[in-house]
């Protein structure tokens with residue numbers, strides 16, 4: 001789906017994915033689980049939308065780049081979260097545009113972390129390999145990838161469904177080492193079938 005369609009969805013309030021806060025399993029992972037990665041970053045949040053997860057990481061002390069190709073989403077993210085948070089910045093770009101990312105200082109092996117939340121299920125499944133390759137390319141050796149994946153089986157999308165085994169295999173095949181892959185705890189009521197993962201490059 002092109003950026004203009006996402007802009008339109010944001011403008012019209014057709015934003016059924018919006019939780020109005022960071023996803024509870026991610027917040028709980030970072031606040032209560034000793035396995036969660038530690039600051040400082042830099043960390044990329046691709047498809048950050050209104051920026052709730054990016055803001056959570058900034059509050060926890062990470063240097064964060066919230067990336068989205070929707071201007072509508074980023075305007076709201078900026079208004080909601082940016083005051084008094086110099087360690088949080090926003091980048092309007094397509095995740096798959098390596099030239100735009102590089103121009104913003106996000107090049108190969110430049111990141112300590114990537115946080116995924118409802119971007120993977122928003123892109124066409126045909127782009128998933130490119131998504132995995134992009135994450136691996138941008139992470140520094142030892143860098144981390146944390147993702148909350150909505151592994152629902154329904155046809156069509158977005159949100160496109162996925163299968164927990166297939167997701168795990170796809171990131172392993174891309175070259176990441178799995179440290180955590182388990183059913184998420186404390187998901188929002190409308191989000192059953194979520195899985196939480198932590199990988200390292």
Ligand SMILES: C[S@@+](CC[C@H](N)C(=O)[O-])C[C@H]1O[C@@H](n2cnc3c(N)ncnc32)[C@H](O)[C@@H]1O
Pocket residue numbers: 003006007017018019046047048049050051067068069070073093094095096117118119122123
């Ligand atoms: C379902 S929304 C989720 C937003 C946010 N992660 C959340 O959970 O509230 C998916 C977001 O990914 C963005 N997006 C989709 N494809 C993208 C791409 N190729 N590059 C950058 N952003 C993209 C959309 O603009 C949208 O804001």
